[in-house]
Each structure stands twice: as C-alpha cells, then as structure tokens.
C-alpha cells in the first residue's frame with residue numbers, strides 16, 4: 481500500500497503522488513540540464529519546447545511527477561554559460577507545465593535563503609490552484625555555496641541549514657492552513673500578523689518532498705516530508721532495503737508518520753545490454769565533463785554528508801557523470817523492468833528518471849511501461865482515459 485496519511489483530504493488524495501501504483505515514476509531536472517555531466521552533443525538542454533515535450537511525453541505514459549530542481553549558479557566559478565548553471569525557475573516552470581499536462585504532479589524545489597516564506601506560500605498555493613491540486617514542494621538545504629552566497633546570506637553550517645529550513649517550512653505550512661493572522665518570532669524569521677490567501681486546494685497543504693541524506697537531513701525528512709528522496713549508497717538490494725527501512729522506521733517510530741521513499745536513477749536502454757553499457761561508457765567516461773564534475777564533487781563532498789568518505793566520493797565519479805550519483809538502470813527494456821521490480825521489492829515507492837537525451841529516452845521507455853504493469857508494479861494505464 482502506498483504511504484497515504486489516514487486523514488487525507490479528497491483533493492490531496494487525487495494528487496498522483498498518493499496514487500495506487502506500487503512503483504511511481506517521475507522526471508528529474510528537465511528545467512535544467514538533467515543530471516548527466518557529459519559533453520556529448522545530444523545532451524538535454526532546457527528550452528521551453530523541450531520542457532513541454534518531455535513533460536507531455538511523461539504525462540502520456542502515466543508518470544506521477546516531474547521535479548524541477550533549484551539551481552541558481554553553475555558549478556564552475558566564472559563559467560556563467562556552462563550548462564550546469566542554465567536552469568529555468570522551478571516555480572514559474574511548474575505553473576507552465578501544470579497547464580500543459582493533465583495528470584502528473586508538478587514538484588518545485590526551493591532552498592530557505594532564496595525565497596521569503598510568505599512569497600513561497602503564495603506561489604505554492606497559486607500553482608496548486610492552477611494545477612487543480614497537483615503541486616508538491618521539494619525543500620532542500622542546498623550544497624552549492626557560491627549560489628547561496630549570491631543572496632548575501634552566507635551558507636550556514638550543514639545542520640544549521642536544516643534548522644533554517646524547518647522554521648521556513650513551518651511558517652509556510654501555517655500560512656497554508658490558518659485563517660487567522662499570526663505573529664512569529666524565531667531565530668531566522670520575524671513575521672507580523674502573517675496571513676496568506678487564497679489557500680492551496682490541497683489541505684492541510686501540498687505534499688512536502690525532501691532529500692536529506694545526513695543524520696540531520698534524515699530526521700528532517702522523516703518529520704516533515706511525505707516523500708523522502710534517497711541517494712542510494714549501494715547497488716546491492718539488501719543494502720538498499722536497509723537504507724529505505726531506516727527512513728520508514730524512523731518516521732513511524734519517532735514521528736508516527738508514514739513516508740514514501742523515492743530515489744533517482746539514470747537510464748540507458750538499448751536493444752542489448754552490451755550496447756547500453758557501451759553508450760554509458762561513451763557519455764560518462766569518454767565524454768565526461770571533467771571540470772564540471774571536479775567542481776561538483778568538491779561542492780557536494782564538502783557541503784553534504786551524501787558520501788561517507790573522500791574515497792567513496794572519488795569511487796562514485798562515473799555515477800556522478802552518468803546521473804548525479806543516482807542509481808543505474810542499464811540494459812534492455814526487460815533488464816530495466818527487472819531492476820525496477822527489485823528496487824520496489826526493497827521498499828522503494830518511486831523513482832525519478834533521467835536520461836542524457838530525455839526525448840529519446842522517454843520514447844524507448846514506452847516499451848518498459850507494459851512490463852511494469854505485467855510485473856504488478858503499476859496499474860494498466862490509458863492516456864485517453
């Protein structure tokens with residue numbers, strides 16, 4: 481059963497994030513360059529046409545979500561035109577995508593220091609109304625110090641970022657729920673007679689998504705998120721099951737909550753496994769974007785607790801190049817369906833997918849969808865229903 485809060489309101493219950501499919505699917509990062517760090521010419525670039533085309537393809541396949549990430553600056557200092565820094569604003573992007581799609585949830589990402597919570601609450605409510613209750617908010621502590629420094633708010637120490645994020649989110653959620661004006665005095669925000677109208681359609685508010693990976697991040701996700709995004713530390717199914725169970729158990733035991741656990745994965749689908757491996761090697765090793773990868777690894781390594789040691793970070797270089805450290809879905813349509821079933825059996829509720837070339841990848845992935853239905857991971861879907 482999907483993790484749905486017992487008191488789900490009827491609008492929220494229709495959000496595809498709470499739908500019946502055992503393994504939910506989404507797109508990751510099509511408001512930016514996706515997740516690959518590669519120099520191959522077919523690599524995705526976030527034009528509005530490409531954003532619309534990929535979101536509509538995912539919607540027509542029955543995907544549950546598209547997640548727009550928040551990126552304010554690229555990874556390489558001074559290289560303002562580098563693809564890692566060319567990102568469409570997640571909120572306005574989600575509003576546009578909501579209008580162009582029928583079913584999928586639109587998820588916008590925000591850090592706490594980049595957007596005042598009163599502004600964020602209203603933007604979220606507005607997109608929730610535009611989308612007919614299909615919005616969700618991904619709240620992140622962030623890791624890219626130069627981008628947060630641009631806001632004149634030097635990036636806080638790692639765990640303090642989550643304290644900031646918590647206060648920011650609590651204000652937003654009060655603005656979504658409460659009719660009466662309220663005052664708020666905290667270490668990060670001072671609000672006088674705060675209120676926000678109209679309210680979001682979903683009550684008590686749109687679902688919250690978070691990707692906290694550290695001890696503090698896990699605690700935050702278990703306490704506040706409906707969907708926890710994990711960066712899987714291993715490709716071993718037993719390890720993955722343990723990593724997922726740690727979140728679900730903590731959420732239940734310590735906060736009395738049921739959470740979904742999702743991850744993200746890069747997909748290379750070809751007619752044979754050898755062909756898929758060859759293309760993976762081509763784009764993520766022979767044509768890796770070296771300077772970008774070096775800068776990204778340095779930033780993520782110093783500002784997050786994603787990887788246990790510098791050695792683990794270095795060992796994961798190809799995964800970073802292939803899909804920002806996500807999991808690998810490599811091979812034929814059948815291989816990919818089988819791996820997704822293993823992940824589902826390990827307790828995973830959803831996967832955000834990325835490709836080097838999303839249009840090509842989504843076209844091929846159409847072959848995987850009926851296989852997921854046949855394996856009982858997803859219900860039969862018709863785009864015209």
Ligand SMILES: Cc1cc2nc3c(=O)[nH]c(=O)nc-3n(C[C@H](O)[C@H](O)[C@H](O)COP(=O)(O)O)c2cc1C
Pocket residue numbers: 548549550551589620621622623624691692693694695696697698709710711743744783784785786832
């Ligand atoms: C699916 C997913 C989406 C993320 N989106 C963003 C983002 O849009 N912007 C950002 O700065 N960080 C993003 N992150 C990184 C998180 O902010 C965070 O740094 C990371 O998950 C490590 O967690 P930790 O700080 O608890 O170690 C994302 C991570 C994942 C797994």
